[in-house]
Amino acid sequence: MAADPASLTDRRLLSDDLLATVRGRAAIHDRENSFFADDLADLAGSGYLGAMVPSPLGGAGLTLREAVHEQSRLAGAAPATALAVNMHHVWVGAARYLHERGDDTLDWLLTEAAAGEVFGFGYSEAGNDLVLLGSRTEARPDGAGGFTFHGRKIFTSNSPGWTRLGVMGLDSTTDPDDPRIVHAFITRDAGGFEILDDWDTLGMRASQSCTTVLDGAHAPAERVMRRIAPGPSLDPYVLGIFTSFEVLLASVYTGIADRALALAVETVGRRTSMKSGTTYSQDPDIRRRIASAALAMDGVWLQIDQVAGEIDSEPDGRADRGAGWFRATAGLKVRATETARYVVDEAIRCSGGSTYFNRSELGRLYRDVLAGIFHPSDDESAHALVAQSLLGPVEA
Template identity: 80%
Template structure:
């Protein structure tokens, strides 16, 4: 059984706030304070660095439980866990270059993921942001990042940009971290969305944000890379992000079961839990969801055990992300269909889950990217 940090009481408290944060379209400062106090932001910090030492397989399950209480909170916190996941991935493989991040997470720093760019379908393989060398081994960053979850709360932002000036014939993607108190950026108040509202994933405009030399983590050539840093980002992001949507599906199924047991049919006088069509829908949703968790457990356990699958990690984890998010949409849809018209109101938790689950289609790897990854693994690159 996975190791847990989040107590049922804490999750109950966080669930009780989720609807209000959604209505107000504000940030979950109260949830963040409670999660920090519980030690959850340090979950992946190994015991030898003073942390609780949970593995990725543990945190995947914890993220799903948190998402079942408050999806937007889970999604934003997820981007912090992605970075601690990368650092843990390296640490477990003998690379201590990001142990500083694990130590800072242990001490209360909050990390965010500033990688997404409008129109950049290369994702990790290229960037529209400029990385300009400062002459001392560091870089300033100039560009526009979208969907920066945790915008009001982060203290450290992971960013990437393209340096094509140092050696124009050999450009590199620069991966680095900038501090919030260093300036050189503007966070726009532009987050007014259909769902995942409390995540406050605002646009971040970088205009000289500086990463010193000791916070420049990698410089890799554009295109596919098997650098452990890139593999750590890809695998951590795919599994942890997908787990949020698996948690939404788990909660939706739970709510549907509760609802059909209390709604009564005027036609039969029996609860809808006795209606064969409703039973078929709920069973169909459960059958789909039951196939997701073994995939998470197998992949996350392999990462925790230090397995080296190389390029196969891209296909495996991208596939899990797509299957988990698409299955979650199906499960929530079936739960809505079983639960009646009340779910169409904003006050309905299922209605909110329906809005939140749609965000899953926008995270990398999207459906097209995943199909391209799998096709390349089977057929080789396009000529």
């Protein structure tokens, strides 16, 4: 299981009582396919939305390494809540990444997050395996430095709750010979979008990651953050988004796996075999499965702590990987989500047929953990990235 976060930091924002309350609601939200509005209100009230905002800007000042442990604890209580809140933390993490490197582009975001604004992540598009490097959405200049956005975004977690939405689209109008990906933010009260009621999924149901149709959503000039050429980029804005997304996502699915392993240990300790008359915790096959899952978890936590710690220390020059951050964090995400699937599967195998019922927490974790394979970077793109880093691009 994970190392106790208290051994790494005394700065916990999520109390055990709050986590117990959130855990008590998770099955209800899953069954009803309802949004975690009550959880979000409690998390905001605890200051959790400003967890990584530097203290001088009004937040708790947690490092990325500290924040991933808090996110894993939240995921163990309510995976869908943690996943949706994760998208807010991705933006705060990206803003902090820039801030610590002397770039104040997103300092306004840090201030607003500390004040209670909720940020959503509107980047994913059906069939867009370029992710940050290209877009099917149109970004049309408004003539005053701003843009309107026209396109369809999928998996927009926290759809009912965000007040600010980060979006990107391709501007091929300003200079057709030099198209640019525009990164900007829209506000909920400005309109220009429709959120579809289409989130009826196998798992992660409370996240309400609905499709968002952008039809003239406007970002004024002061909320246009970057105009970057399509394709690979080492712009700190892109690096901040990518690294924050991958590391925080890894922590959510690792938190799910931690919880599944804990439940399996509890279950095999109380189930008794009619054949042997002893608890299943004495069965050598069960013991090997539990041990194998625990060993896998130990390896993932070592990687998460190492990568997150290096990102935290990079501003002083001790851990500047440059383009290597893409490989390091994409690989971490894939290993963490694949390991989480393995651990939950082993927990299910150890715990018996009752986990096949929807009322089972382990059964719900089994459904939730599957979502990890769909988030960027997926297995295929991560392998392609690593192959290119080692072998160069595929020859035309």
